[in-house]
Amino acid sequence: MRPLTLRRLLLQCFVLTAILFVVVVVALKFGAVPVSLYALGRDLLRFLLGQSSQISTDYGFIIWSIRGPRILLGIIVGASLSVAGTSFQALLRNPLADPYVLGVSSGASVGAVLALIATPFLSLSPALSALLTPLGAFLGAAATIAVVYFLGRRDGQIDSTTLLLGGVITGSFLSAIITFLMGTVTTGNTRGMVFWLMGNLSTSFQKSVYWFLGIGFLAAAGAIYTTASDLNLLLAGEKEAMHLGVDVPRVRLVVYIAASFLTGLAVSVSGSIGYVGLIVPHLMRLIFGSDHRTLLPTAAIGGAIAVVFADTLARTVVAPSELAVGAVTAVVGAPLFIYLLRRRLA
């Protein structure tokens, strides 16, 4: 492991942020309504110069109130899923762990759907009702990862194959529960079944939701980052890490809660978007190495790039209709997963 320097980490993050910026500009440019590159460039320049008031209202509304928030949502969801994936991979010492593959996303979906069904019966203020869905998603995610963790243990050690199988089966069981709930419960909003089974970013939310998501992400990702060097030692094995002075139960608890929270956060606004938490950390490991102090921030930015790019495809391929972004990530992610699995078994 090459020694980490501040300079290199900043450079890596800067390069990735630059790529993210390019992808965001592309995402702002393309969509069902044509926007000329000139108009977009002019508006972006005005925006950077702090003259937002002069932005033409013609495209302005579409770029800043429809595409912009959706891109912001993609950035937060992608970063959350990617950091959650990286954390689960370290926690379970299995490079194929991912919120979607392990069924955690489905667990979060069940929690969110249950919260949606329960909301009309609880007379809560609108603000509290809005928080109920992410809370349900978080509890669903936390419960699922606990179940999968115990399913995957054999003789006190985590068995890689058992863990993955346990996760896949749990996920399919939970998807069936969602389908059952959607088919039987007639109260509330049951039209969005596809939304929960195959994630998408097409919903626009109130401004406060974006703030909640942004702050929630920074808090949870920050908490995971404080354990970054401990996670490096954990890769060698729990006993070894313990001997090297790592407070393993504390690290496990912090990462477990924060990663479940990140998954719940992402799922409560976008449904289950698969494979982002698997592919992006892998790619970042190949490029930047497996030091979690670089892996966590680069995976976060990389996840944002991946989801914003996939969502741009989802918005434009069959315009004026839209695909679910989960379909795009699955089409790319599933073959890569198979490839990684084959390479591991070989």
Added chain:
Amino acid sequence: MLKEVARPRFRSAFLAATAAFLFCAALSRAQSGSPISSASPVYQDITDETGRTVRVPQPVTRIVSLAPSLTETVYALGLQDHLVGDTEFCDYPADARKKTKVGGGINPSLELIANLHPDIVLVTKAFNRLETVQSLENLGISSYATDPHTVEEIISSSKKLSNVLGAPEAGATVAGEMKRRLADLHRRIGALPPKRVLFVVWTQPLISVGKHTFIADALRLAGAASIVDSEQDWPQVSLEEVARLQPDLLVFAESHSDSASLAVEALATLPGWSIVEAVSKRRVAVISDAVNRPAPRIVSAIEDLAKQLHPDAFTEKPESNKEKIEKENPPPNHRPAAHSSFWPGNLQARMAIPGGCACAR
């Protein structure tokens, strides 16, 4: 080692935080603009059929419809010039295909809708998603939802919509016309015992309609009774259940992709289906897919089905003769001019071909 990384850790965290906050702040500033560049600042608060209170700019001159039934209703009310956008499924009347398409009903493009600067977006609870309505609301675009569950509610819903859109007279005419035709139908077949039918929404798997749908109600008005008695709106029905209940007839709605008669032939060749007598004897009624749409045109489909189910009730008086009598003595709430424009060639065309399909395409 831990000390060494403390700085890069916090620096990058700060960097990310600052970037995220800048983006959020920029968005919150940019979002304050309103999409509706309406000249008139007059608004009306209206409660829609899902109980939401909606603020609608007055007068309504730019309408986007997110359901085929609502597009049809807008045309029936004569407000097609105000319709600026509809969905890819809006195919009736033919002119509706030429309107700007904003995607499907489930997954419309929000930016295309916003780009049309609508005064109001029409949605229906059964066809559209709540997320779409919430998203529109967050973008400051008014939407009005309908939710009819019976034919009676389709009539009142159309009438209410005509008030919202500022055409109450057209709404009263359309509603009166629908009521008159249904009353006429009731006079002919109201006393007859209903035929027991299976309404086929989909064959593989077999999907029918539940008792709380407007389709089940349309069947009742046409002198039919659905053998399926389900609380669910689109229940999946087992073949065994159909065989046990033995419907007198199968009712199909003409679809875009497949001719219904082909569907019946395909069904008859499947193992087990010959046990259903209506299939083996090919006792089938095919009606226009207007029956699937909660719009004024559903009355044509009801009349068509009634004629196929109870042909005797319509024989004592030749159809062309009846039409002539009506033209000579229009009922009080029935204007001949409105008749021909609201029901373009539909009724007349079918009357020319006895027993013909009401398929408008």
